[in-house]
Structure formats: C-alpha cells, structure tokens
Amino acid sequence: MRILIVSNFLPPRMLGGFELACYNIAKGLRSRGHEVLVLTSPTEKQPAEPQPFVERVLSVRWLSLERPPDPFLVRALRHETQVSQASNTQIVIDRIRAFRPDVVMYFNLVGLGGLAIVNAVDDLGVPWTMNLGDRFPTDLRATIADDILDVFSAGPGGDLFARGRSAAVSQTLVDEVQNSGVALGEVTIIPRGVTVADVHRTREYREGGVTRFVSAGALQPHKGIDLIIDAASALVRDGHDAFTVDLYGWGERERYERMVADRNLGGHVTFRGPVGQAEVIAANAASDSFLFPTWEREPGASVPIEAGVAGATTIMTASCGPAERMVDGVHCIKIERTVDSLAEAMRSVIDGEVDLAAIGEQARRLAAGDLSFATSIDRVESFLAAAQASRGTDRVDDRAVDLAAVERHDAAQRLLYAQMERTARDHG
Amino acid sequence: MADMQPPTNVTVRVAGGVRRLLWRLVRPFVMAELQTLRAEIDAHDESQRRHIAAVKKDLLATNHRITWVEEHGADERGKARS
Numbered sequence: 129m130r131i132l133i134v135s136n137f138l139p140p141r142m143l144g145g146f147e148l149a150c151y152n153i154a155k156g157l158r159s160r161g162h163e164v165l166v167l168t169s170p171t172e173k174q175p176a177e178p179q180p181f182v183e184r185v186l187s188v189r190w191l192s193l194e195r196p197p198d199p200f201l202v203r204a205l206r207h208e209t210q211v212s213q214a215s216n217t218q219i220v221i222d223r224i225r226a227f228r229p230d231v232v233m234y235f236n237l238v239g240l241g242g243l244a245i246v247n248a249v250d251d252l253g254v255p256w257t258m259n260l261g262d263r264f265p266t267d268l269r270a271t272i273a274d275d276i277l278d279v280f281s282a283g284p285g286g287d288l289f290a291r292g293r294s295a296a297v298s299q300t301l302v303d304e305v306q307n308s309g310v311a312l313g314e315v316t317i318i319p320r321g322v323t324v325a326d327v328h329r330t331r332e333y334r335e336g337g338v339t340r341f342v343s344a345g346a347l348q349p350h351k352g353i354d355l356i357i358d359a360a361s362a363l364v365r366d367g368h369d370a371f372t373v374d375l376y377g378w379g380e381r382e383r384y385e386r387m388v389a390d391r392n393l394g395g396h397v398t399f400r401g402p403v404g405q406a407e408v409i410a411a412n413a414a415s416d417s418f419l420f421p422t423w424e425r426e427p428g429a430s431v432p433i434e435a436g437v438a439g440a441t442t443i444m445t446a447s448c449g450p451a452e453r454m455v456d457g458v459h460c461i462k463i464e465r466t467v468d469s470l471a472e473a474m475r476s477v478i479d480g481e482v483d484l485a486a487i488g489e490q491a492r493r494l495a496a497g498d499l500s501f502a503t504s505i506d507r508v509e510s511f512l513a514a515a516q517a518s519r520g521t522d523r524v525d526d527r528a529v530d531l532a533a534v535e536r537h538d539a540a541q542r543l544l545y546a547q548m549e550r551t552a553r554d555h556g
Numbered sequence: 557m558a559d560m561q562p563p564t565n566v567t568v569r570v571a572g573g574v575r576r577l578l579w580r581l582v583r584p585f586v587m588a589e590l591q592t593l594r595a596e597i598d599a600h601d602e603s604q605r606r607h608i609a610a611v612k613k614d615l616l617a618t619n620h621r622i623t624w625v626e627e628h629g630a631d632e633r634g635k636a637r638s
Contacts, residue, residue, distance in 0.1 A: 299616065424606070446610030455617045462614065464606060498624040 129512060132227055133166040134220060134245065135235035136188050138179075141171035145429060146261040148322050148405075150235040151267060154181065154351060156321075156505040157512075165227050167220060169239070183223070185217050200548050207544050210268045211276060213241035214537040215250050218530065224254055227526055230516045232256040236264045243280040243288070244540075247541045248533040251292050253523045256288070259508075260296040261320070262427050265289045266308040273547060277349040279540045287311055293515045295426025295508065298449035304425060316511050319453055320430045321504025322495040324409055331414040333485065337369040338517075339478045342440060343419040344408040347379030347399075352421030352445070352465065354408055357384065359471035361391040366471075368478050373419070374411060378402040405434075410519050412438035415432055417477045420444040421463065421470050421496070432460060433499050436491020441484050443473045453499060459491045474517040 133154055137147040150166070158164050164181050169188040189208040196202055224232070232254055237245060242264070249256050258265065269282055277283035280540060291313040295318040296302045302315050331340070345351045353375065360373055373396060375384070381399055388397045400411075408431070412418055418435030419442075426448035433450070435442050444451060446462035456462040460484065463469040476482050497503065523529055 300613075424609070445575065446612060447606050451610065451613040452616045453620055454615050456623060458621075459617075462610060464603075464610070494621075497628060 129157075129230045129516060130163045130228060131165075131512060132224060132229035132232045133164060133235065134166045134186075134232065134237065134240070135166060136237060136239040138166060138168040138182060138184075139174035140175055141169065144262075145320075145431075146236055149261055150259070150408055152323060152501065153505065153508060156501065157508065159254075160505065160509060162333050162509075165223065165229070167223060183486070185219055185223075186240055187213060187243070189213065189237050201553075203544070203548065206271065207276075207540070208241055209239050210270070210272055211241055211280070211544075212241065212244035212533060212537045212540050214244070217244045217307070217533050218238050218536065221247050221252065221530060221533065224249065224252055228524070229254060230519075231512050233266075233512065236262065238264050238267050243272075243277070243282050244533060244537055246288055246292070247280045247536065248389040248529060250288070250530060251532060252526075252531045253327065253519070253521050254342065255519050256292040256511065257515045258292060258294045259318075260294050260301055260305070260427075263301065263305050263308065265310045265312070266305050269310065276540050276543045279536050279543070284309065289313070293511070295511050295519075298452050300425070300449035300452065301427040304427075316507070317452075318504060318507045319428055319450075319499055321501030322430050322433050322437060322499050323501045324405075324434055325496055325500070326492070327409055327413050329413050329439045329488075330410070333416055334478075334480065337370055339417070339474075340415040340416040341371060341373045341417050341419050341474065341477075342376070342408075342411050342435070343373065344376040344411070345422075345429075346401075347375065347377050347381050347384055349380075350423040351377075351379075352419070352423070352470075353379075354387070355421045355465065355470050356419050357387050357391065357397060357468055358467040359474055360393055360396055362467060362471040363474060363478070364391075364393065364396065366475075368475055369396070371474070371478050373397045374400050374415070376400045376403050376408055376411065407433060409438050415440045417461075417474070418442045419470070419474075420425075420450075421465055421542060422448055422497045424448055424465065426450065430499070430500055433491060433495050436460065437495045439484070439488035439492075441477065441482060441487045442491070443470065443477070454491075454494070457487075459487065459494050461487075 133150065135147065135150045137143055139147055139151050142148065154164050154166050158181060166182045166185055168182060168184055169186050170184040189205055234247055269277055274283045279285065280288055282288040290313045292313055294312050294315045296315055297319055299317060306312060343356055347353050356373060375397065385399060388394060412435045418432065418440040420432050422445050424445060424447045428449045432442040432444050433456065442460040443463060444460055445465045451462060454460045461473045463473050
C-alpha cells in the first residue's frame, strides 16, 4: 500500500507520546514493505536517524501557554490552529496528487487547520483514516462557532468525521470523542504496541527490605503526582517507611518539591528529572512497582505495560483507558483514584503480599503477544487495507476540489471576521 | 357573632407569622443540611460510576485476554512477527 500520514508533530519535535507512536508506526509499516510518506512540521532539532520518508512542509500554529494579549488575535490563531490554513490544505492536496496514496492516515491535526484538510481530502475521494491516540476531532471543534464548523460539515449534526474510519487506542477514548458530539465512522480498537521486550531485571524484588516505586510522565495533577506524594505521606504516618519513590519527568517540579518538603518526605521521594524512554525502562527494571494513578480520561498510554516488561508491577487507575487491556491482579494492580486506595496498594507491595515476579511474567507475555508492536502493526495493516477497499469515486485530478477548498477557507474566514465585528460592537 | 370572627383572623395571621418567622430562622440550617446530603449523594453516585467503569474495563480486559489465548494459545512469547 501507499500510505500518506499527516501529523502536526514528529520526533525530534515532540509534545507527548503520540508523535513517537506515529513515527514508530510509519517505520513499522515501511518494514512491512509499504510505501509511506509523512507530512509534518519543521523542527530546529537534529533527528537521531535519517528520515527519508518525512517531508516537514506543514505550518503549525499553536496556542501555547504564552497567549497574545489581544482576544481577537487569540481567536484568529485558534481559527488557524483548528479550522483552516489554506496553504497547508493545498500542500496536502498537491502531495496526494504527486504521491497517489491508497489511503491517508491522520495522527493529530491540531495546529494545522485540520478541519479544512479533512474536508478537502474527503472531497478528493481518497480513503482516509484517523489514528486516534487522543481526542483531536473534539479538539478541532472546541470553542469554534457552529456556523464556521458547518462550512466543513463539522457542526452539530455534521458528518465530517463519520466519512472516514478510525483506529482508536481504547474504547475509553472513543466514548469521550463521541460524547463530545463528534460522530465517528467505523471504529477499530488498536492499542499501541510495546516496542520493548524481555528487559532483564537489574535488582532483586524488595532488595534489602526496601521497596522501590517509580513514576514517569508529566509532573502534573492529572497524572496523579499529588496522590503519590499524599499516599507516601500516609504510609510513613502509618509506620511503613521502608520504601522510596523516584519521580521522573518535567512539569510543576518546584511545587511538588515544596509538597515533599512540607510532608518531611525528603528521604523517601526523589525527583529524577526528565529522561528518555530507555532510562525509564532501566529504572523500572531496578524497581518493584510503577505508579500510574493517572486521570480517568487517559486514552491509552503504553507506559504501564512497558513497566511490566521490565518486571515492575504497575499500580494504575482502574477506570482509565489502559485498564481495558490489563487484568487486575494478573497484569497489574488496579486502584480507585484516591489517596487511600493508592496507599493501600503500595502497602500491599511493601509488605510482600503481591507476587511481583508472577505479575511481571504475565505482563511480559501480554507485551509479547496481544500488546506487542508487531501485533499492533498487523492490526493497523488490516485496518488500512479495509479502508483502502472502501475507495469511492476518485477526484484526485479534479481542480474543482482545490477551488472548493479555497472557497470554504474564505467563507470560514468571513464568518470569523463577522463574529469579531459583532463582539467589538457589543463591547462598544 | 361579632366576637367570633376577628379573633379567628388574628389567630390565623399570628400563626402564619410565627410559621414564616420559624422558617426564616431554620431555613439556612435546612438548606445547608440538604446541600450536604446532595453532595454526599453526588459523591456516592460518582464513586459508583467509577466503580462500574472499572469493573467494565476489567471485564473487557479479561475478554480480550480470553479471545487472544483462544486464537493464539497461552504462551505467545516469540510468536509475534518483528
């Protein structure tokens, strides 16, 4: 198959895990003999390896934490981020004409003016799919006025995202997207595969009578860092102090360091800073348990199963996305997302009530089979082949598609300016 | 006859006034109690919802596992293509 992938970011330009997943899947599909072209945005960073199948030609607008002071400017930026950037849309159309893909796969289109791109590609008649690692169709519509969304058939009752097929990392994510008012077409659940296998343990379980917990990810409340610190505090208060917690990642480090100091947990909790995937896996191979009390809407992170491959028993929120593939007491320990529940699970590991080796072995099996990267690529291949088979009327060479895309871009922009005028009038 | 009507109206008015006064006095306490109950019910409902979601996901995980083992066998190590 000839597969065109569109993603706002790609390593070495990264925000979270989806860019890495996009890159790994692109490489995985190439290794199976498919011809892959990835369209993404430029980066000042040097890639770790040559990326001959990547074209960094798309412009990303991004509403970062730094906001312009003018609310009209914010609205205009948001419009380009989510709705339409005429040049990006035209670049995608032109590359489709040159590359002639059998199928298009979108990863994340926020920042690219994604609604216009999806609509234009749909007009071309090329089968298109979404690889959903997060709720980008929801994010593309967020805070945009209905009349603008309607230009792209993405407003209430619109079927833009139902015209393609979706591969989502979990049912949790599908439910969230659909509950936000986005109608999806045929959906296949394809968890991200784990690229690591058979990591050797570098430390005995509870060596020297000390239990070592590890956590990795953004140091933010939604990842459960507050819960971890409070649970550690509760354990010490109850006399369980033969444990350590190593926190890897970036974020609100100063605030959390103050929390740790306030609770006198300096001897138990250590901040290790941001590190790469390999370092986190090495840390897990020398630990007993991986703490993952993340928020319920966590779509499908693969870090809990990666910890399992390294023999660390994951303690995770029972109602999050990755919980759909890991069985409580077999591959992990599931908790209610509370301090008490987390502290109780940590205590059971500290007191030796959990067979860490047995759970590690089961997690390794899971990562070698159902959740292996190879299985994930098998599923993506089948999914794309099914999408390719649904090809409709081909309009790839029809220049009317380009004109229609420009007209939609202009119409949406006129509506945006009219809104701004109304707002200015209303506020005198 | 003349003695009977006016005292009745006065009684009714006084009783009504007392009721309103009492209600005005106890109303904040009743509302606070109701609010506490509402919060407790909401917290309970949310806890139940999370619990049900957790059980559903564990069942989903178990079903995936059974399907996988039926299709590929229990020991899948090394079976996946690289």
